[in-house]
Amino acid sequence: MISLLRISALLAAITFAAPVQAQQPYDGPIFDAHLHYNWEPTPHYNVEQVFELLKKNNVRGILATSRPNTGTVALMEAKQTDIWVVPFIRQYKTRADIPTWFRDDSIYEMTLTEFKRGYYRGVGEFHIYGKAAGTEGAAKLVKFAVENDLYIHAHCDVEALELLYSHDKRARIIWAHTGFSTPAAELKALFAKYPSLMGELSFRGGITEYDGKLTEDWKDLFTKHSDRFLLGTDTWITPRWLQYDALISGYRAWLGQLPKERAQRIAFGNAERLFRSEKK
Numbered sequence: 308m309i310s311l312l313r314i315s316a317l318l319a320a321i322t323f324a325a326p327v328q329a330q331q332p333y334d335g336p337i338f339d340a341h342l343h344y345n346w347e348p349t350p351h352y353n354v355e356q357v358f359e360l361l362k363k364n365n366v367r368g369i370l371a372t373s374r375p376n377t378g379t380v381a382l383m384e385a386k387q388t389d390i391w392v393v394p395f396i397r398q399y400k401t402r403a404d405i406p407t408w409f410r411d412d413s414i415y416e417m418t419l420t421e422f423k424r425g426y427y428r429g430v431g432e433f434h435i436y437g438k439a440a441g442t443e444g445a446a447k448l449v450k451f452a453v454e455n456d457l458y459i460h461a462h463c464d465v466e467a468l469e470l471l472y473s474h475d476k477r478a479r480i481i482w483a484h485t486g487f488s489t490p491a492a493e494l495k496a497l498f499a500k501y502p503s504l505m506g507e508l509s510f511r512g513g514i515t516e517y518d519g520k521l522t523e524d525w526k527d528l529f530t531k532h533s534d535r536f537l538l539g540t541d542t543w544i545t546p547r548w549l550q551y552d553a554l555i556s557g558y559r560a561w562l563g564q565l566p567k568e569r570a571q572r573i574a575f576g577n578a579e580r581l582f583r584s585e586k587k
Contacts (some may be wrong), residue, residue: 309510316344333562336367337555338391338578339458341432341483341509341539344371344378347401351545354385356466361390362399364555369580370460370539372397372432376421383426393582395429395460396421398448405434409574418448422455428582431460432483440467449474449515458581460507465489465497472501479503479536479581484510498535505577509539514561537577558563 311327344350344357352360361369368391373379378389379394396418398408408414418430432450440463452459453475461471462483472478485494499506505579508514514525521529529536540554543548547554 318340326542330560332556332559333565333574334559335363335571336365336575337538337553337558337566338368338370339366339540339555340370340481340507340537340578341541342369343541343543343544344373344427346378349373350378353488353545354381357382358385360391360551364552364556367391367575368393370395370429370578370581370582372460372535374399374402376417380424390514393428393578394426395431395458396427397431398433408433409435409442410450411444413506414445415444415447415451418451422469427457429458429460431458431462431481432462434462435467435471436464437466438470442468442471445471449478451506452479453477465493468497468504476501477503479505481505481507483507483539484541485536486511491528495532496526498532504546505535505537507537507539508558519560521561526564529565529569529573532582533565533572534580536573536578538574549556 310334314349339361361367367389369382370393371379371382372395374397382392383394398414398418399405400414400417404411419429430448433448439445449459449471451457458479458481459471460481460483461468463471465486468480468482468486468498471480480501480503482504485508485575487510489497494506498506513522516520540551542551558574562574565573
């Protein structure tokens with residue numbers, strides 16, 4: 308069986324292939340909308356090293372989560388002025404919570420307790436699939452998010468995405484990995500159906516050809532829907548941190564194939580629009 312590490316490396320190689328030579332890479336600021344600073348297990352980098360890595364890559368902002376939430380709190384308490392940290396509450400204490408969090412009342416109580424810190428802007432990233440998104444636990448979290456003006460970062464399939472919205476159409480969902488392999492036509496339909504839906508692009512297959520050229524489907528998506536996407540690295544394991552430079556370089560390569568204003572919107576502008584405004 309192929310290991311998770313090999314899958315991670317393979318997907319990185321496919322998604323972030325060598326850039327098309329005729330294009331200049333995007334060189335502006337980037338917001339990383341899928342950064343995990345997990346403290347279970349012990350983090351590979353300390354807080355200072357994380358911020359140094361981000362600055363090196365001109366990553367000016369991050370959507371920060373961790374397992375447990377201790378890592379996110381550490382990033383917030385560093386009070387880093389050069390990096391904009393947008394913290395989300397994650398629904399996991401340990402890795403064992405991933406498939407069961409929506410059936411565990413203690414996870415919901417933990418979410419309420421974390422929220423009292425007063426600075427969180429969202430919940431997730433959490434994993435949920437199929438009809439599990441229709442459960443009472445999932446519904447409670449969606450309603451909590453809507454009532455408190457929080458975004459939802461969901462790693463889910465299309466069925467679960469639709470069920471999450473069924474709990475409250477006002478939900479603001481950031482779709483982790485934009486469905487991994489959901490066809491472009493279906494993505495367009497989902498964007499039309501759910502005006503608040505944002506697609507986050509870590510591990511998203513099919514964006515480029517092997518030579519680094521944007522596929523026609525994705526170039527069209529980014530041209531017509533540049534206001535609906537965010538970038539992310541998904542640093543869920545140490546190898547992803549070690550690949551960080553290459554991951555950001557890969558994004559810069561295909562962003563350089565888009566008109567500058569659309570590239571800037573995907574790279575940073577959409578995050579500013581979503582998260583810079585004060586909470587209600």
